[in-house]
Amino acid sequence: MVKVTVVAPANIAFIKYWGRSEHNLYIARNTSISMTMSGCITTTTVEVGDFENDQIEVKFFNQEYKKLQALDHKPKALFKQIERIRSLAKSTQKTKIKTENNFPNDVGIASSASGFAALTGALLLGYGLEKEFADKEEFSRQIRLCGSGSAIRSAMGGFVEFLAPKEAIQAAGGFSPEDLASELKEHLHKESYARQITDENHWNLVDIVAITNPKKKLVSSSQGHLMADTSPYYETRISEMQDRIAQTRQAILDKDIRQLGPLIEEDSNSMHSVMMTSKPPIFYWSPGSMEIMLNVMKWRREDDLQAYFTLDAGSNVHVITEKKDSEEVKKRLENLPSVQWTIYNQPCPGVTKINKHLF
Ligand code: PMV
Numbered sequence: 001m002v003k004v005t006v007v008a009p010a011n012i013a014f015i016k017y018w019g020r021s022e023h024n025l026y027i028a029r030n031t032s033i034s035m036t037m038s039g040c041i042t043t044t045t046v047e048v049g050d051f052e053n054d055q056i057e058v059k060f061f062n063q064e065y066k067k068l069q070a071l072d073h074k075p076k077a078l079f080k081q082i083e084r085i086r087s088l089a090k091s092t093q094k095t096k097i098k099t100e101n102n103f104p105n106d107v108g109i110a111s112s113a114s115g116f117a118a119l120t121g122a123l124l125l126g127y128g129l130e131k132e133f134a135d136k137e138e139f140s141r142q143i144r145l146c147g148s149g150s151a152i153r154s155a156m157g158g159f160v161e162f163l164a165p166k167e168a169i170q171a172a173g174g175f176s177p178e179d180l181a182s183e184l185k186e187h188l189h190k191e192s193y194a195r196q197i198t199d200e201n202h203w204n205l206v207d208i209v210a211i212t213n214p215k216k217k218l219v220s221s222s223q224g225h226l227m228a229d230t231s232p233y234y235e236t237r238i239s240e241m242q243d244r245i246a247q248t249r250q251a252i253l254d255k256d257i258r259q260l261g262p263l264i265e266e267d268s269n270s271m272h273s274v275m276m277t278s279k280p281p282i283f284y285w286s287p288g289s290m291e292i293m294l295n296v297m298k299w300r301r302e303d304d305l306q307a308y309f310t311l312d313a314g315s316n317v318h319v320i321t322e323k324k325d326s327e328e329v330k331k332r333l334e335n336l337p338s339v340q341w342t343i344y345n346q347p348c349p350g351v352t353k354i355n356k357h358l359f
Pocket of ligand 1: 015017018032112147148151313
């Protein structure tokens with residue numbers, strides 16, 4: 001019996017991944033860039049042994065442990081990932097898994113990112129695939145095959161990009177998954193991975209998540225990716241964002257909040273425009289999200305408080321600022337009527353093995 005435990009952070013995208021050029025391999029249509037989040041963590045323990053079946057128990061935020069069923073829609077991806085890694089390791093042994101989140105799930109705080117990254121890391125180590133775990137780019141490819149592209153940006157610490165292969169971009173729209181030659185598939189798989197821009201010690205940037213509505217969102221990001229290209233503005237987004245990707249990378253390296261902030265907001269607004277104009281439309285913003293966005297802009301305009309908003313597929317607002325301004329931003333956010341509570345995050349290491357097991 002081998003028992004392994006890892007912790008994995010969620011991450012917040014400054015440049016968003018929205019839409020794929022190949023759905024079966026989860027190949028992103030555009031490169032995305034994110035920061036890991038120290039306050040939103042999944043812990044996962046995997047035991048590999050002579051069990052009859054794979055068993056997964058999950059403890060969501062403020063809930064008790066619950067057994068997942070292999071045939072249910074969402075857990076299917078987790079059980080599939082166990083099968084895949086078991087066969088990669090040429091093993092027949094089954095697993096016993098416990099996993100816990102310290103933050104709300106399915107509300108736009110990337111709980112699938114930390115969850116899938118933690119599960120994949122613990123499985124690779126549990127099945128003795130240390131090399132695949134240690135090579136962080138290969139590790140990120142393994143995470144991607146779980147089904148969450150954003151999760152691959154949690155493989156490593158700090159500021160990370162998820163690369164979209166050029167050929168995939170060119171070919172997008174022109175092929176169906178069945179038509180893809182196996183060579184092209186292999187190429188796409190190799191070229192679609194996470195790369196660290198700079199580590200967690202580079203810049204004291206802070207993400208304060210303002211929780212407006214911890215209820216489950218109505219449309220999952222997996223469903224949203226499938227619909228992205230039904231928006232008439234999707235192709236426009238893909239072309240207008242290319243300069244922004246390069247500028248974002250540079251602003252991070254230069255530690256320049258005045259440069260980075262507007263890029264973050266533009267990209268969030270650009271992605272949400274695509275979402276709202278998809279067929280059928282998807283609205284993740286709530287009245288509370290609007291209140292926060294408008295106030296963040298007002299604080300900048302009136303007080304030069306350097307804070308910028310970004311939203312993923314949910315109504316909660318991530319407010320990005322520097323550590324020196326974070327107390328002030330947190331205080332102001334918590335005074336807004338629509339903010340229930342906040343979660344403070346700094347850049348942190350990616351998936352990490354720890355010695356304290358969950359069982
Ligand atoms: O990784 P997925 O399939 O859960 O998609 C995530 C999409 C966004 O969170 C909206 C954007 C991003 O890049 O994280």
